[in-house]
Amino acid sequence: MAHVSKGTVSRVINGIPGVGDDTRRRVMKLIESLDFHPNASARGLAARKTNTMGFVIPHTGKYTLTSTFWPMFLTVVTQEAAARGINVLLSTARAEDDVDSAFRTILRGRRIDGAIIGAEQFGDKQLAELLLKSLPFVMMGRSAKISSYYVDVDNALGARIASEHLVAKGHSRIAILAGPDWLPYVDDRIRGARDVLREHGLPDPVVVHCSYDTAEAVRCVQGILLSRPAVSAIFVAAGDLVVGTLKACADMGLNVPHDISVVSFDDHPFFAHLSPGITAVAQPIEELGAAAVQMLVELMAGREPERRAMIIAPHLVERGSCAAPRDRENTPR
Amino acid sequence: MAHVSKGTVSRVINGIPGVGDDTRRRVMKLIESLDFHPNASARGLAARKTNTMGFVIPHTGKYTLTSTFWPMFLTVVTQEAAARGINVLLSTARAEDDVDSAFRTILRGRRIDGAIIGAEQFGDKQLAELLLKSLPFVMMGRSAKISSYYVDVDNALGARIASEHLVAKGHSRIAILAGPDWLPYVDDRIRGARDVLREHGLPDPVVVHCSYDTAEAVRCVQGILLSRPAVSAIFVAAGDLVVGTLKACADMGLNVPHDISVVSFDDHPFFAHLSPGITAVAQPIEELGAAAVQMLVELMAGREPERRAMIIAPHLVERGSCAAPRDRENTPR
């Protein structure tokens, strides 16, 4: 219709130089008025790129997307991607067996140009497959298996911030409710907290590992509270454990922060509106999402990103769940 | 490698009859051993179908995926789709203007064969675009604009269940904290509750509309509590308003359920672990997700689904947030 070859049309669509200004304008106007959109499959086939990224996150309970971190991260990633004209193909794995199949479903058939992957997700098989296909990917979180292309919060720093806050309030007997011990970041958080306590000449914290299941968190916290009457503050090292912690305290008739102080690693919109509000170390989710997408975009374009890893500092959001310690009565209920 | 034409290979890959048993086996074995996966773009181009569905949900606050309904619904949909070998392309819109662009980004270029769409999302423009492209879609929720192909919870029934529960506990002065009044389902929920009260010869409920913003919910509930001392129970007609409601009560020194009872429309994993646990009308999210995907799959295959609408009943999950009424002191704090 513009009396030009499709090669020329292709050039203007893709913003490739070497097209006359008037030709370009004419073609663009036609595209606009016809509401023409190039067929994604055809482009994918010819150009060997789909402009789509995969998003693979770990299974966290029955509803994968109800954790305190991933839904927000996914929201940010989706928006950052959309801003760059990139689509997001989602994959959530439920059972352990599904991880691999979900993973492969998305990688299969060159459907995506790259992926953002939760580091926990990362088994040897998955790694092998990614490398084999030379599919660019960036991880959210550090993995023991591979040290390139990831974004992460500074876990040790976050734990330090939380602990310093507790120590500043006067606490000396601190318990840590931490996630599963095979997760690298869980260890980082424990270390960060312990270091602070040692620096202050305080005893090492009690550490209890717990899966991301609220009922189990309740049991763990009850165990801590019953067996360690001296503990006056709990550092809940993952947002998903906060609700269970609060429930355990409430069930035992303990008032937060009056009887026991609570800090959370991870913030969540509703933490601000609980009573008391939960003092939390907030992960820089926006920055993490933006950095991950940015890094992946570079990789997908075949360029080397400025940095192969991006560690971002979290910050403390002080609300009402931490107070000065007081002797806790050791008689639950 | 199997000494057959690509036509034959295509037939076995797609399970099309008319291939000799031995030929088929030979080809399949080769496919297996070579770990061959057909190129999705090429298939999409040739067959005019991408085996991908779009998922478009409304903007609810800063992080679209932190509501009490959508993240779980998305999880279910993703898994149901994966079970059928269908990929999910995600689109979350943030600002009002973004809705349209997010919407179009995903529809553009025949990237998807169909979509599941939050009914709230549904403006005339979007509808026109979908129909124009004759893109199959099913809505989550009823829309005033179009009455075909949707799944929905029975909103009126859910409201009835919640209200009956309150009435059975002895409440006669009930307030409803409802979502924005332009949402069809909000109206359904209000009607359901009012009908029950009338059937029992009780006065109509106080109704307060509120956006899905926790801070606003707090203000609204404070308003109700202060201006209507007789109100002894609140029907929170959307899960996203629960946290705000609880905060308002706590801030005013009111104990739930002792001073005031609370039922929620929408359940959420953490409702079980608050203190008290929140009594809720649970939406049948699994069924809704499965039904939506099933319906869409039929539509994408060019078949007419068994039913053009699917209304599924919710059920009550009784926990600790409702008790018999007692005279509430009208002196906050």
Place this chain on the structure above:
DNA sequence: TTGAAAGCGTTACCAG
């Protein structure tokens, strides 16, 4: 600056 033509990896049709 532009056009022509050769793919890209499938599916789908038509013979045989």
Place this chain on the structure above:
DNA sequence: CTGGTAACGCTTTCAA
């Protein structure tokens, strides 16, 4: 039951 051969709608050389 199978092979050959056009599409499918683009991108990407290579010449002009």
